[in-house]
Amino acid sequence: MSEEHRQNPMVPYLGKLVEIKDMAAEIKLFRVELLNGGREAFHAYQPGQFAFISAFGQGEAPFGMASAAGDPRFLEFAVQRLGSVTTGLHELGVGDIVGLRGPLGNHFPMEKFKGKDLVVIGGGIGGAPLRPVIQTVLADRVNYGRLTILWAARHPSLLIFTDEFDAWRAAPDTTLHLTVDRPDEHWTGPVGLVTELLEKVNPSPENALTITCGPPVMIHFVSQLLEKLGFLPEQNYVTLESRMHCGIGKCGRCNLGEKLVCVDGPVFTLAEVGRLLEPV
Ligand SMILES: Cc1cc2nc3c(=O)[nH]c(=O)nc-3n(C[C@H](O)[C@H](O)[C@H](O)COP(=O)(O)OP(=O)(O)OC[C@H]3O[C@@H](n4cnc5c(N)ncnc54)[C@H](O)[C@@H]3O)c2cc1C
Ligand code: FES
Known part of the structure; x- marks a missing residue:
């Protein structure tokens, strides 16, 4: 430096x-x-x-x-x-x-994720910070459990990293599920919100962790559903994209209760911030 x-x-x-x-x-x-x-x-x-x-x-x-x-x-x-x-x-x-x-900011505890089944849930551009998690798991496949990726967008034209889907699908013990809110004439996959897809995939909470990023309203409803599916708040990680000014804990713009998303986050468990995540 x-x-x-x-x-x-x-x-x-x-x-x-x-x-x-x-x-x-x-x-x-x-x-x-x-x-x-x-x-x-x-x-x-x-x-x-x-x-x-x-x-x-x-x-x-x-x-x-x-x-x-x-x-x-x-x-x-x-x-x-x-x-x-x-x-x-x-x-x-x-x-x-x-x-x-x-x-x-902080980061995903990749060491703690080892040996666990991981459910990665990305909505729209919210998938971007989850790609390094997927890449890290795929580069060290034997040290992680089953990887289930739920990848959603409002429209097929808004799906990101589509050119990596084949590699994700081909990786051992890895499943990719896609959904869009609104299909176009070429779309043959599921249509609906990511919560509908999550309910259908119905991942087991046993020895599993979830990692979610997307718009606040998506995170809110995914969190509620994960609880219904039997996941405990400490099993669910989210990464938040709050509005920020300084990014280094000085201006208070990104506060969430007593936490500052820029330095205490952006990665949290729902045990830490779940009650603060209201739909906007
Ligand atoms: C930790 C973190 C990670 C992020 N990662 C990404 C990423 O990988 N890719 C990406 O495209 N974006 C990401 N974002 C969001 C990105 O920072 C905003 O889109 C960006 O600040 C918009 O700047 P702008 O000047 O273009 O828009 P502005 O002119 O500031 O705003 C344009 C419109 O977008 C709205 N807006 C601005 N910021 C946000 C926000 N954070 N949440 C919701 N609405 C907002 C404004 O209210 C306004 O309506 C991230 C944000 C955070 C905090
Ligand atoms: S953005 Fe300034 S304190 Fe977080």
């Missing part, structure tokens, strides 16, 4: 965009090469952590890291275009420079 970064955690590292893929409607996958000390700072980041990315001249916003730490030179982020920062990022091209602050 450089002296400048040691003294001021708000100073971003620089990153060069080396690959940009259109992944879904209004969602791009950015591959970023870390420059000026960023490699050292990010080299041991963990699944579930996030970073603030700046589109210079537009501002900065938090994004979950969508790649598992492998090659320490690169990070990947899936960015859905919503407002000024995400639009600014979408308008950049290969070779452009962005700012990166991080890695921030």
Whole structure:
């Protein structure tokens, strides 16, 4: 870490965009090469952590890291275009420079997940921070139990990481279930909310953990259903995408009860935050 970064955690590292893929409607996958000390700072980041990315001249916003730490030179982020920062990022091209602050927040306890059956539930862009969990499990398959992935989107055009579905399906002891709220003319899979899919898949809570990310309303109803299916609150992990300003516990923007999502989270168990997750 450089002296400048040691003294001021708000100073971003620089990153060069080396690959940009259109992944879904209004969602791009950015591959970023870390420059000026960023490699050292990010080299041991963990699944579930996030970073603030700046589109210079537009501002900065938090994004979950969508790649598992492998090659320490690169990070990947899936960015859905919503407002000024995400639009600014979408308008950049290969070779452009962005700012990166991080890695921030806590992470999924992957060691604790070993030996457990895992149910991964991703809704829309909420699947992005879950991809490193899936990648970590698939890279070390024998040390984890059965992997059940429930992957949902409002529309087929909004499903992310579709080009990895075949690899997920082909992995041992791994099942991928898809659903969309609204089909198009090509869709032949299930239609309905992810809660309907979860009820149908009906995973056993025995020796199992769940990991969910998606819009707040989805997390709320998935949490209620998991309780009905016999999961205890401490068996269920969620990662939250609350609105943030500083990302380092200074401004209080991301508070959830007594917790600050940016430093105490974004990963929590429902035992920690379940009662605070109301639909919005
Ligand atoms: C820990 C964390 C991880 C995240 N990971 C990702 C990711 O991997 N990919 C991704 O695309 N996005 C992710 N987000 C959400 C992302 O930070 C916001 O979409 C982004 O801040 C929007 O910035 P903007 O300037 O483009 O939009 P703005 O101009 O700030 O807002 C545009 C619209 O989006 C709404 N909005 C902004 N932020 C949020 C939010 N956090 N939740 C709900 N509505 C919001 C605003 O109210 C407004 O209506 C994450 C957020 C957090 C906190
Ligand atoms: S975003 Fe400032 S305290 Fe969490």
